Amino acid sequence: MSSKMTIAPAQPWPVKLALMGVVVGIAGAVALWTYDLGRSFAFGPKFSEEQVELLQKKVKQLSEERDKLMIAANTIESKVNIDRSTQKQLADDVKTLTAENTKLRDDLAFFESLMPSAAGPAGISVQNLKFEMVSDTQLRYRALVMQGGKSETDFTGEMQFSLSLVAAGKSAIIQFPDPKSGDAGKLKLSFRHYQRLEGIINLPPGATVKLVQAKVLEKGQVRAQQAVNL
Numbered sequence: 001m002s003s004k005m006t007i008a009p010a011q012p013w014p015v016k017l018a019l020m021g022v023v024v025g026i027a028g029a030v031a032l033w034t035y036d037l038g039r040s041f042a043f044g045p046k047f048s049e050e051q052v053e054l055l056q057k058k059v060k061q062l063s064e065e066r067d068k069l070m071i072a073a074n075t076i077e078s079k080v081n082i083d084r085s086t087q088k089q090l091a092d093d094v095k096t097l098t099a100e101n102t103k104l105r106d107d108l109a110f111f112e113s114l115m116p117s118a119a120g121p122a123g124i125s126v127q128n129l130k131f132e133m134v135s136d137t138q139l140r141y142r143a144l145v146m147q148g149g150k151s152e153t154d155f156t157g158e159m160q161f162s163l164s165l166v167a168a169g170k171s172a173i174i175q176f177p178d179p180k181s182g183d184a185g186k187l188k189l190s191f192r193h194y195q196r197l198e199g200i201i202n203l204p205p206g207a208t209v210k211l212v213q214a215k216v217l218e219k220g221q222v223r224a225q226q227a228v229n230l
Contacts, residue, residue, distance in 0.1 A: 106130075106142075123148055124155060124216050126226040131212055139163075139201040139209060145216055145224070146194045157218035159187040159197060167207040176201045189216065 106128065127144040134140045147155050161176040177185040189195055203209065209230045216224040 124157075124218075124223040126214055126216060126224050129214055129226050129228055131209075131228055131230055133209075134200070137203045137205055137207070139203055139212075141197070141199060141201060141212075141214075143197045143214060144194060145189055145191070145197065147191065154190060154192050155218070157189045157216055157223065159189060160215045160217060161201065162213045162215070163201070163203075163209055164211040164213075165203070165207045165209045167204045172207075174204075 125146050125148060127146055128142065129144075130142045132140045141161065143159065145159065163174050163176065165172055165174065177187060187197060187199075189197075211227060211229055213225060213227040215222050
């Protein structure tokens, strides 16, 4: 069972709001001191040179602190953008690994099914038959056809699918490949031990597939079959 990865996005907004509050407070303090300084020059006793110099140093100090806070805020924002990019990349990697893991499990089941074939009963069988809708009008199929026992000859035949579906409110059955396609369109089989088949079946628009029956034919005779409900 594959483990789940949870990616927690960064939450910088409370920090940014706090930084903005500090910057606004600094700006307000500078404005207030400037206002008081103006009032003192206009209506009260003049400041001494030492007091003016002290205020200038204070303004410079506050300006430097403001600049540092702005740099810190920009750094946080840049980190958030990097984190978002990293999060998307990780999500894409997880999706890719999940698909690869599914394929590996299928391959493992496939090779495990081959192990007892030599000692198993003779005959043709359909294994690992799977169907998946890849679009509104496309059905992907995967199948493994095997010949059990210690066969010394190749099996030659073909595979056919019968699809029971509902389209435009009516039930219907379609064949794949289309019998009208001739010999060139057949899903031909030729193997000693096994053969894998994979492809796409095109469906009528709006069709809903209910049941798919797979048949393995040899010279027109059914050698193996399997049905899957969808």
